[in-house]
Amino acid sequence: MQANTLSGGFVDPAIGSAHAFRSVMEAMARPGTIQNIEGAAPPAPLSPAMGAVLLTLCDTETPVYLAGDLDCKAVREWLSFHTGAPFVGPAHCMFAVGAWDALAPLTVYPIGTSEYPDRSATLIVKCSELAASGATLTGPGIKDKATLSLPDVDAFQANRSLFPLGLDFILTSGDRIAALPRSTDVSGSSSEAAAHKGAS
Amino acid sequence: MTEYNFAYLDEQTKRMIRRAILKGLAIPGYQVPFASREMPMPYGWGTGGVQVSAAVLTPEDTFKVIDQGADDTTNAVSIRSFFQRTAGVATTTSTSDATVIQTRHRIPEEPLHEGQILVYQVPIPEPLRFLEPRESETRKMHSLEEYGLMHVKLYEDISRHGHIATSYAYPVKVEGRYVMDPSPIPKFDNPKLGDMAAIQLFGAGREQRIYALPPYTKVVSLDFEDHPFEASKADHPCGMCGATDSYLDEVIIDDAGGRMFVCSDTDYCEARQAAGHMGKDNGGKDAA
Structure with a gap:
């Protein structure tokens, strides 16, 4: 066990998670807005934002999938100590954490059932940056339209077409988050998505 | 305050409620099951709303509670003091100053703004429940988008009363x-549900359901082309403040059948009176 396994949680768990949850809720309720989230100091490669979201939402009842390089000893030990969340594969997770490429393909995650669409995974995505430019978003929570830098466009459009089933995304970068629930219509293309299309 | 965890509920319960709220916001109008807890008040007194409020409150919030529009009824006073004690939050009766408003059966008259959260207390979250008592069936009807029965019910209203009663x-x-139950708010309030700047959260404690409307969500009251939805209220001005645009309560004032109409939203009515508007039962000339 490493020394920093025991540290890096909320200083005051009740207050810290209350503040962090309000950031997550504002992000989920207003897709496209970018919120600050603080209070967590997890070991790398987890970012402060990812750590805060995990501390706020995960416990022994929420199976977590660690994708790619996040599936390492430091992260496993830190998450186990602070949340007690069990680790599972992508098909049985409630939360998946990782970089966009590591999380692919999206088809393996639970998207809920027609009678219980809430029984679906939430993906916590590590992005290199979050900016209010790129893809155009419309839908519930958005007054007219919003713009947000997205790692992909096609994947979110495919996810939207599953509504009311589908995945929900919390995009993180450093200590900032944005969210993209399944109800959001995505159009236009970010530069990354355009490059992605060009390559395929 | 030291006797309780912040906002009364334990952290694991709040995480469970918070996860339900996020799924509710992601699927607007869908009722998310949650493991409702025993609260120190009976079912029917807002246990669902209280649990949702406990999960969203932060120490910096300013909290307001209304019961059918009023800040000063038993239910509103006791829930307000509950969170004053267990969460140490500031409380207010002013709609515009509040950041979190818990409500029983009304939407405030004053338009809400971004940054505010409206928490509804819901007795029966299932709009189809009185038409189909089995949860297994109503769940299937929602999944298949089979809402014909609800239109039949509204149609029967028309055939019996000549209008949707x-x-x-x-x-x-x-x-x-x-299709969603907006909680027992008067249909006068229905047009405010859609396109609202605030986040709307609905909690049903006994029935163990949470659902939500993100801001600026499209919400349409069910109706027919030849019998369009109509938001109705008593056709009077408020006796105290003279307002003609607010929802009114009818109050019996003597044994001889005397009555007056007053705003159900006490904050709205008091603010108008403070601004010099007086109704006909209050010595004013504003009476229309």
């Missing part, structure tokens, strides 16, 4: 998908 808990359709 449902006056509160009037069913709405959210984003063209889920």
